[in-house]
Amino acid sequence: MTKKPRRSQAWYGKSDKDGFIHRSWMKNQGFPDHAFDGRPVIGICNTWSELTPCNSGLRELAEGVKRGVWEAGGFPVEFPVMSLGETQMKPTAMLFRNLLAMDVEESIRAYGIDGVVLLGGCDKTTPGQLMGAASVDLPSIVVSSGPMLNGKWQGSDIGSGTDVWKFSEAVRAGDMTLRDFMAAESGMSRSKGVCMTMGTASTMASIVEAMGLCLPTNAALPAVDARRMALAHLTGKRIVEMVDEDLKPSDILTRAAFENAILANAAVGGSTNAVVHLLALAGRVGVDLTLKDFEIGGDIPLLVNCMPSGRYLMEDFCYAGGMPVVLKELGDLLRSSRTVLGGDIAAYADGAECWNRDVIRPFGDPLKPAAGLRVLRGNLAPDGAIVKPSAATEALLEHEAEAYVFESIEDLKANIDRDDLPVTPDTILVLKGCGPKGYPGMPEVGNMPIPARLVKQGVRDMVRVSDARMSGTAYGTVILHVAPEANAGGPLALVQTGDRIRISAKTGTLDLLVSDEELATRRAAWAPDPPRYDRGYARLYVDTVLQADRGADLDFLVGKDTRPVTRESH
Incomplete structure (x- = not known):
């Protein structure tokens, strides 16, 4: 069978001017003749x-x-x-x-x-x-x-990201000193x-x-x-x-x-x-x-x-x-x-052996059953959203409550620690404007911090819904990648504080319990936020990015191009 010609020979295998140029410039790094022998x-x-x-x-x-x-x-x-x-x-x-x-x-x-x-x-x-x-x-x-x-701190293993979130909440709750928090930083990485x-x-x-x-x-x-x-x-x-x-x-x-x-x-x-x-x-x-x-x-x-x-x-x-x-x-x-x-x-x-069954469990004796990601759909996420049950509080995976809405990440940061924030442990926190177009880039802010006054009461998890992502090191009952995102006109854009939301990981649903007539009225009054960028790659991104349910790639990059390059550069 004849072997396929090497692609590199179009650069380094010619005996003409082009081959001379390609090889000679590479030789300034000390490569000998036989490096270009095919x-x-x-x-x-x-x-x-x-x-x-x-x-x-x-x-x-x-x-x-x-x-x-x-x-x-x-x-x-x-x-x-x-x-x-x-x-x-x-x-x-x-x-x-x-x-x-x-x-x-x-x-x-x-x-x-x-x-x-x-x-x-x-x-x-x-x-x-x-x-x-x-x-x-x-x-x-x-x-x-x-x-x-x-990571190592005070004689125990600590993990990047996961323990950072826990330590940070402990400081906010008054359960960990700032001095200990800073000491843990030095042993983390x-x-x-x-x-x-x-x-x-x-x-x-x-x-x-x-x-x-x-x-x-x-x-x-x-x-x-x-x-x-x-x-x-x-x-x-x-x-x-x-x-x-x-x-x-x-x-x-x-x-x-x-x-x-x-x-x-x-x-x-x-x-x-x-x-x-x-x-x-x-x-x-x-x-x-x-x-x-x-x-x-x-x-x-x-x-x-x-x-x-x-x-x-x-x-x-x-x-x-x-x-x-x-x-x-x-x-x-x-x-x-x-x-x-x-x-x-x-x-x-082949030949794989487990040396610690507490770290890697047998299929018949797992750490948790049915731990795969759940896909949610409903009138709040027509094109889908996801939740990670293995990192969530099981009781919150079937939940209905009133929403408290943050219109942007800036709104969240300015208000999450207010002593008078009108939330309870049952409240569903909603964050808008953090999808591919909205932020832009779909940041890892979906695992919103628990409101400070609830943290002090010992609350460590709440249902949170957004068009953002979250860090792979994060945990909690966090509904992510809501599509379409708010800035693309998805139903998330229409949610208001006080609306009731229902989530069911069992049935795979995420619904906003507001009438179609009311949502139509809100949509008529809605307008997208103006773009944050008007030049460079960020503008190209915002203009062409696909939604989360399609991988947030740029629309013109979908597919591939395996055609050979035929034109010379000189």
Whole structure:
């Protein structure tokens, strides 16, 4: 069988002026003649940045990938793309996920590479890189930065995000001193890497493994564990083989792979953010994934006892056996799906053993039954909303009460701690203006703080409804991703303080108990807020972003373009 010509040869294989230019400029870095002998050129797409602490170890991992590429007879070339630091960027890193995807897509398309290794970690980098790579469809494989070591404070483990929320509420309630709060800060982040809770970063790494887009054990190995560097080396070796096999994202990202991701997300107690990222990725590869498909995870039990749904952290998950054990427990529920190793995803569970059954529970003895995300619909969310039962108060998942409405995030911040705020523990808090268009970018503010006077009474959870997202490290009975959002004219825009709202996770409904006639009167008087941005990428985003139920991608980026680049630059 004749092998497919290497894409890189259009850059480096010619004996004319163009080939001369491409090779000679690369040689100023000290590459010898034989580096251009027709071997596969492997791009290492790196989101390293000191402004993205989660990804600050990726420079070292890139060196491991290079070793593996050279060993396998390839030519590694590292290139940077935008880095999205969830904890550092304003207004929200989610605003820039699609920009990263564009950066990755156009970099892969424009340069003379045959395959790519995606180095990411922090929440939006993994989906952004995958969206970009899938849109070009060259052989691609992921290496995650890995989680931080467990946080330590006063002799106990503490988890990023999850314990931050708890400590913050304790300070507001007067149960924790500011001095202790500041002391805990110093013990929280003890190494490079992503959140050591099952936040969005570790969730995405876990479902990437369940989809077969990385080598086994990639999800949980700590960032500073030598085995992660070894895995990077093996990944570099494998991508060269994938180029020879012409094994592309389109071969792996089938409907079966997305269904495995949904099942795995439920089993690990994963982030609600997985929904919006999987929907966007599916749109790039032409898989008709909808919110309804996430219902297949509804009856999957919670197997992984990690914060925020449990008590342990990612380091413990790793030592207990990691994702291979989870995949083994899912067993016959897993759909047959191809992986970067070429075989079926079932092989990722081969030989898996669990070393701590309190961290990874057996399927028949889970931490919680039926822990998958719930999709809600009704006249308040015609296109859907989601809730995470494993992180919620069970009694609040069936609830009806009056709403107290915050018209914007500024309104919430200005009023949430008022002593005279007219709310009770039963009140449903509603936040508007935080969807893809409204903020813009759909920030992680859906887990609104509990009003201060209720915190002092010991209240730690209330039903909260918004068009925003929440951190994967957060917890509570939080209804998210309400679609259409308020700024797009969704029914959420019409809710007023005092209206009654009914939520039922059991029946999958979210309803505003106001007559159609009254809602029609309110709609006639409603007008959208003026846009906050009138230039640059933010304007492009607001003008073209899709709603949460379609992954909040930009409308003109849906799909892919695998056409070769034929025009020369000189």
